[in-house]
Amino acid sequence: MINFQYIRTTTSKAAVDSLGKDKTAKFIAGGTNLVDLMKRGVTAPEKLIDINNVPLKQIELKGNILHIGALATNAAVAEHAVVKQRFPLLSQALNAGASAQLRNMATVGGNMMQRTRCGYFYDITMPCNKREPGTGCGAKEGYNRMHAIFGTSEACIAVHPSDMCIALAALDAQVVIMNPKGERKISFVDFHRLPGATPEKDNNLQANEMIIRVEIPLNTLAENSYYLKVRDRASYAFALVSVAAGLELKSNRIIKVRLAMGGVAHKPWRLTEAEAFLTGKDATEVNFKLASEIALKGSKSFGQNNFKLKLAPNSIIEALNQAKSKA
Amino acid sequence: MKNSLLKDDTDRVDGIDKVTGKAKYFAEYQLPGITYGVLVPSTITKGTITGIDSKAAERAPGVLAVVSHLNRPEVKGYEASNTKPVPNGTLKIFYTDKIAFNGQPVAMVVADTYERAVYAAALVKVSYNKEIHATDFDENISKAKPPRNPSSAFYVRGEAEAYKNSAVTIEQEYILPTETHNPMELHGMLAHWDTENRVTVYAKTQGVKATQNTISSTFMIPMENVQVNSEFVGGGFGMALRTWPVEIAVVMAAKKVKRPVKLVITRDQMFTLVGHRPHAWQKIGLGADQDGVLKGITHHAIGQTSSYEDFTENIVNMTKFMYKSPNVNTSYKILPLDVGTPIWMRGPGEATGAFALESAMDEMAHALKMDPIAFRLKNYAETDPEKNRPFSSKYVDEAYKLGADKLGWSKRKNEPRQNKEGQWLVGYGMSTGVFSAGRGKATVRGVWYADGRLLLQSASSDIGPGTGTGMVQVAHGVLGVPVNKITFELGDSSLPPAPSQGGSATMSTVGSAVHDACTALKNNLAELAANSGMSVTDPIAEILKKNNLPSIEVTKESSPGNDQSKYSMYSFSIHFVEVKVHELTGVVKVSKIVSVGDSGKIVSPKTARSQMVGGAVGGIGMALTEESVIDHRYGKFINNNFADYHVPVNADVPDIDVIFINKPDPYTNPMGAKGMGEIALIGFSAAVANAVFNATGKRIRTLPITPDKILS
């Protein structure tokens, strides 16, 4: 039997401390991703640190900033009154993910840390540089319909599967991280990484660190925001492409805009150039279309995912249309 | 048959057991000393095993055996001649070093707990000599060959390829990818040898007698020494219509370790070990004159099979009789590939064929600028043009009208892209489905007790349609005994014989035997009453008391009469759908469904409706979401799990209107019923594809219709 140690911690400090001593230790939160990966033989931690009793479930507005604890469940965040009212984009994105049962278990920290759904990553008989560096990328010339069109590398074309993270990237969130020395804060868009030559690293969290919470500043986008998720079936499917769009409009003038895409890259893909283009312009179909073309610059497809080169810009337009018509 | 047969409020007799967990499925049985099997699957797709190093596994805690071709116990049927008694072509498990498909079991680890077996299975090291495999249908299509049975290979009425000479012609190819049945319940078996020569199994099967027969012939022990139990089955859709090699492996392993062995295969193994709907290529040619009269229909099909077995199904059959064209020709070939053998999946080949034929009919209607229903009515076959004889009953024309009215067909414009709601293009489509209304032979034992209870027994199965519920209603119709006093026992091989549950024939076959057994009981009671100077209307308690009997009992075998050769017996379905297609994202939503069943008398309205609803849901899957993808470089399925293989979820399914013609067929059976399980799905995918065309002007001939295909 593959034995592993299982311990429970009640404070984040204890959790981080027990990490430090053991290189193969892993936190377990909802377990909805980690347990699958263990069953499939993708990962075999020698120690599981159950963090569910660590008091990090808070969802509260502190001044101008919403604090969401790393252990708040996806369901709790999605249904929270403040989130629904002030950050509907996040609520929509969460509810577009997984299934009700999974959202009840899944946590904010676990959602950020979930691994790609690439079939080659999951099947330990297949090559995958992310799972086993140096074995090659099965997807590049294989089944890559779900795969990335931005920021890919020779080594990896996988996408980050989260919906929640797309909204958080659009909402200028920050991630608060704890390590043995204390806390540090990084911007959400810098949390996840592009694959480069080290696709085994999904993000910039270090081995001795723990996600404590996410902070989102209040914004002016609530009235005109929309999370579009295009998928193969209406629920319980990962995104082919998703778009988080938020607009602040004055008459029809775009004062502020936030755009991020999912299903297209190894990390939540923030569309800063398209945002810059749209800012100060009128919210028209023509401008949306021009923005979508700007957003697609540098994209590259791999055969079965060629359709994303059309679906991605179309989805940007649709998400902007929907966000605009919310008012 | 009297109308008393229709009792709309009869619930499933086992509904409460199912939702409360009281119903027991094979994997839930425990036996003293039980052990657990876990398979070691081949990681190559074709070649030979050069070595199995099982030392570490054998030393692992709790391990009782690592069964493989190197050490399997004697299986007498495997050693006997090639054709008998084990059917020709069946993969003899753990028999040789040959690997015929990726995932083929190389060994089975048996241990005292499931977890220990899982761990030990990971320790088994297998080495191979790899050969070049062929799993890609398109690349190998030139290797297609006619099936061994030539009668299914070619058909000509009038002149072959005559469509080409018509004023208006359509010639198109249609592709269906491999689909996997994927019932919720995983496959497997629990087996225990009670003695050297007698085995009991708990199975997931659509036919307890068929399983009994296969085990009996494979191990060459008498039928009565094989006890098969399968009272509840968590869905089959056809995949449990045969006893798979893995089941034989369980019986074999139980023999080896001399303890009960339970195997429950994993979801990814559901893709490789228990069949699938085969990938199929089809080409249809239609020729019509300007008025829309069909002059020629040609239908060629190639379906995939395994390298070691000819699997065939009826892909082209509907084309032979559905429309009254004077010239029809069909051909059917199979293409052996290095995959496991396919098996019928709900609506089997007919559903594959109907997708092509009914799509082509829609294409032709469009080319003729005719309404698709008007075009079908123009070519309506009043009698069977293939066999030149009457249909036993056919109300398809009436069904077209009922369905069209219910859906609001009048909103449909013949030109595509005419209906729009915001960014959603709205379209309407319809299609026809047909399946043979077969009836076989079955035996039912009936015991009518003095207290009024009625017990009926037959070795039938219930994979979900509600067999017991239907049978109870047939009995109620004959005897008037309240349904809550009737018990129907099935799923036990020691009961009187009944065929497997497949091909939509259970109601017709077993229902007839129930009907005949109940009629015999009624006559017996009448006789007893008369003999003792009483009347049949007297309570049964008194009649039996007078005769000193605790109960009366009959065992009745029931077979179809010769009407089967005088009439063509088919069930029909007409599917209507409304779809919405998003112009920018290519997402297709089925927004309305009306399915009309022309399947004779409806014996059990609730469960009949459920059949149609389930068929429509399966039809949405076939049309929009389901596809088993192989990475041909490895010959291995890549989306072999429930997250990536998309069966429709609730959010994909709108309200489904079900309409039944509900007119008894005079010839099929005493109830006037016809089967329903298959027609519920057959043709559905074409209705969706036709509606997508009506919405978008885009004809999609390769299923499933995913957003990428709409956008391309």
Ligand SMILES: Cc1cc2nc3c(=O)[nH]c(=O)nc-3n(C[C@H](O)[C@H](O)[C@H](O)COP(=O)(O)OP(=O)(O)OC[C@H]3O[C@@H](n4cnc5c(N)ncnc54)[C@H](O)[C@@H]3O)c2cc1C
């Ligand atoms: C069938 C299926 C469908 C799904 N569909 C979707 C979908 O459509 N959209 C979507 O967005 N998601 C989807 N998901 C993924 C789901 O959102 C994730 O599994 C879930 O969010 C993971 O959270 P968890 O708490 O269960 O994490 P766990 O499984 O407990 O942990 C996952 C990883 O996060 C690490 N971790 C957890 N908490 C912390 C922390 N505080 N600090 C540092 N590391 C931590 C763990 O060590 C582990 O490595 C799906 C999942 C499944 C199984």
